[in-house]
Amino acid sequence: MSAHLVYDNAPLGSVIRYFDSTPKPPSRFRKKLSAWEGRNGTGRLVKKEPPRSRATYSSPAYFNLHEGDFGEGGTVVVSVRRTYSVESDLHFQIVERPSIGMIRVLKDLGDSPELLHLARDREAAERWLANNPYSRAYLEEVSADEVGADIIEGRSAA
Structure with a gap:
């Protein structure tokens, strides 16, 4: 699947695999492996960010993937995110979509919301938000209609 299809079809909270179809090099080749x-x-x-066009600059649509947080004792020191343009040459695959009843904790930023946390239920989302206060954060439930539309339109995971 192309990056453009991920941008169009994958809901926030989906787990996305990206790959370039080359075999993994042996671990002794550290630079190649990296x-x-x-x-x-x-x-x-x-x-997900829509395309932008300014007088002196234009950029295609893009999306961000959160790969992990690193830190110690509950304190996040580094959050690893990667940004991919819809024009990326990589291949993508939707590994997992959010399930019905899961709650997205979103932050309103400009043109599009950003996923802060994906919780299994409303209680867990409210608890997370109480421990991690963000301004302009809100909760959004993954509805049966959203999941049903994905199935009807053929957007199943994997």
Whole structure:
């Protein structure tokens, strides 16, 4: 699947696999392995941005994948995110979509919301939001209509 299809069809909170269809090099080739790992991995879809056009600059639509947080003792020091343009040459696959009843904690930022957290239920989402206060954050439930539309339109995971 192309990056454009991920942008059009994958809902926020989906787990996306990206890859370049090359075989993984042996671990003894550290530089090659590092480069390969930069083009092959998975992440959770946290943001979609529409294309922008300004007088001196234009950019295609893009999306962000959250790959992980690193820190110690509950304190996040580094949050790893990757940004992909819809014109990316990589291949993408939707590994998992959010289930019915899951709650997205979203933050209103400009033209499109950003996923802060995906919780299994409303209680867990409210607890997370109480422990991680954000301004302009709101909750959104993954509805049966959303999941049903994905199935009817043939957008199943994997």
